[in-house]
Amino acid sequence: MRIQVFFSLPQVKLEDLEDQMVVVIDVLRSSTTICTALNNGVRSILPVVDSADAITMAERLGRQNIILGGEQDGLLIPGFDLGNSPAEYRAEVLQGKSLTFVSSNGTRAIIKAKSAACTVIAGLVNLSAVEGFLRNNADDITILCSGKADRFSIEDAVCAGLLTNRLLAVDAWKQAELNDAGHVAALLGIRYEQRLPELLRQCDHGRYLISIGMEDDLRLCAAVDAVPVIPVYKEDHIEKFMAAATDQFPLAHRD
Amino acid sequence: MRIQVFFSLPQVKLEDLEDQMVVVIDVLRSSTTICTALNNGVRSILPVVDSADAITMAERLGRQNIILGGEQDGLLIPGFDLGNSPAEYRAEVLQGKSLTFVSSNGTRAIIKAKSAACTVIAGLVNLSAVEGFLRNNADDITILCSGKADRFSIEDAVCAGLLTNRLLAVDAWKQAELNDAGHVAALLGIRYEQRLPELLRQCDHGRYLISIGMEDDLRLCAAVDAVPVIPVYKEDHIEKFMAAATDQFPLAHRD
Numbered sequence: 001m002r003i004q005v006f007f008s009l010p011q012v013k014l015e016d017l018e019d020q021m022v023v024v025i026d027v028l029r030s031s032t033t034i035c036t037a038l039n040n041g042v043r044s045i046l047p048v049v050d051s052a053d054a055i056t057m058a059e060r061l062g063r064q065n066i067i068l069g070g071e072q073d074g075l076l077i078p079g080f081d082l083g084n085s086p087a088e089y090r091a092e093v094l095q096g097k098s099l100t101f102v103s104s105n106g107t108r109a110i111i112k113a114k115s116a117a118c119t120v121i122a123g124l125v126n127l128s129a130v131e132g133f134l135r136n137n138a139d140d141i142t143i144l145c146s147g148k149a150d151r152f153s154i155e156d157a158v159c160a161g162l163l164t165n166r167l168l169a170v171d172a173w174k175q176a177e178l179n180d181a182g183h184v185a186a187l188l189g190i191r192y193e194q195r196l197p198e199l200l201r202q203c204d205h206g207r208y209l210i211s212i213g214m215e216d217d218l219r220l221c222a223a224v225d226a227v228p229v230i231p232v233y234k235e236d237h238i239e240k241f242m243a244a245a246t247d248q249f250p251l252a253h254r255d
Numbered sequence: 256m257r258i259q260v261f262f263s264l265p266q267v268k269l270e271d272l273e274d275q276m277v278v279v280i281d282v283l284r285s286s287t288t289i290c291t292a293l294n295n296g297v298r299s300i301l302p303v304v305d306s307a308d309a310i311t312m313a314e315r316l317g318r319q320n321i322i323l324g325g326e327q328d329g330l331l332i333p334g335f336d337l338g339n340s341p342a343e344y345r346a347e348v349l350q351g352k353s354l355t356f357v358s359s360n361g362t363r364a365i366i367k368a369k370s371a372a373c374t375v376i377a378g379l380v381n382l383s384a385v386e387g388f389l390r391n392n393a394d395d396i397t398i399l400c401s402g403k404a405d406r407f408s409i410e411d412a413v414c415a416g417l418l419t420n421r422l423l424a425v426d427a428w429k430q431a432e433l434n435d436a437g438h439v440a441a442l443l444g445i446r447y448e449q450r451l452p453e454l455l456r457q458c459d460h461g462r463y464l465i466s467i468g469m470e471d472d473l474r475l476c477a478a479v480d481a482v483p484v485i486p487v488y489k490e491d492h493i494e495k496f497m498a499a500a501t502d503q504f505p506l507a508h509r510d
Contacts, residue, residue, distance in 0.1 A: 006406070006407075007262060007263075007407050008262075008263070008265070008266055010263070010265030010266070010405055011263055011265070011402075011405055011406045011407060147266075150265055150266055151261070151266045151435075151436075152261075152262050152266060152435055152436040152439070153435055154435035154436075154438060154439060157439070179459055180406075180407055180408055180409035180458055180459045180460075181406075181407040181409075183409060184407070184409060184412070184439065184443065187442070187443075187446065188439065188442075191442065203435050204434055204435045205435075
């Protein structure tokens with residue numbers, strides 16, 4: 001068993017992800033927003049690379065059926081319905097609709113993992129849910145931290161570490177092999193577990209979000225297990241994983 | 256004052272390095288080999304991107320005047336004089352000669368920092384020497400960890416952290432602003448300071464070097480302050496910095 005962590009997108013090659021169980025982490029804020037949207041009744045989420053792609057897709061599917069959501073430099077994209085603040089993704093807006101979603105880091109990471117056997121999206125808000133899913137469905141795990149603009153983001157590394165430490169605490173995973181980044185993530189998980197709200201306010205990305213007036217989002221993104229859904233990316237869409245449908249997902253390294 | 260750490264090459268943009276005081280770290284093994292070569296009398300070192308470049312350069316400058324050194328996948332390159340084991344770079348081989356040097360990670364990082372105001376090369380072997388140089392010559396510092404194949408390498412991050420912690424202990428630097436990676440490096444510096452030889456044997460790159468028979472190099476690369484030179488990259492060459500020649504180097508952010 002093996003847990004490999006990558007701290008930013010360019011650190012991982014496409015072939016590292018192929019047929020793997022991949023966990024994509026973007027604590028600030030895509031993971032949190034995606035979990036919130038799924039929890040509040042959106043039918044499915046189509047992650048796209050940029051706003052032009054989102055608009056093309058919305059036109060193809062019928063603009064009235066689609067919510068355009070996401071951000072560029074943290075801000076609402078002109079012509080879009082929603083930004084990337086989890087609080088905007090309320091049930092009354094989302095019920096029965098599909099969402100096309102674009103973000104500077106998170107959706108790029110998710111799309112990069114297109115060739116994975118299964119890609120699950122994790123943040124602090126669904127940590128236990130993802131942990132349970134991985135325990136049952138994976139032997140080897142590749143954790144891809146989205147980072148910010150191809151750079152290291154401590155909050156994603158801490159989330160990767162919290163997940164790693166929870167798995168290492170399980171008997172079956174005790175001997176799992178870690179790469180260098182996995183060891184560091186595990187250390188950061190221990191270090192910051194008890195001060196996540198403070199971490200999110202002080203990290204590079206958190207300070208940027210505060211500077212553009214998005215401070216309220218940090219509290220939502222720091223709320224461990226507040227949104228216990230398991231977003232799974234498959235055939236271009238993100239949907240909520242239903243326990244009964246386990247065998248929908250071809251998982252790597254299963255006998 | 257600011258210390259910015261980058262954990263791998265793709266994390267840093269060329270414009271982040273322009274006119275900066277840049278520290279390039281490649282503990283295993285380029286930094287160590289470069290320090291050793293300069294300490295043992297090589298006249299200057301020309302870092303190049305690949306072996307074809309090295310051979311072209313050697314032909315242009317006269318093959319008999321040039322030592323071809325470096326590695327590909329950790330191994331001696333066919334037709335080259337020396338590999339990337341610091342122990343090969345002995346005084347009797349180097350005296351009065353110039354060295355053309357290529358390595359998978361370190362030289363790519365050095366060349367990437369071409370537009371810096373000053374690039375200094377650091378490993379564990381010259382930690383105090385580089386610390387002293389930076390104290391006297393910099394206000395803002397950008398530390399570029401070479402990593403391995405664009406990935407995070409813990410030994411480079413630890414070296415960055417040791418350097419960061421030493422600077423933070425100086426009054427003038429106490430309030431220096433760190434980026435996310437700088438905070439993590441500092442934490443890793445504290446964590447691993449007393450067990451560097453063990454770290455080098457257990458990290459991803461160290462285990463690879465052991466697997467190709469290079470275990471002896473690890474001891475040399477872990478020897479803090481054993482080779483107290485300050486390699487500076489300027490006008491395409493790496494030379495030993497001489498204290499009397501400080502004003503040769505146009506340093507950023509000096510009044």
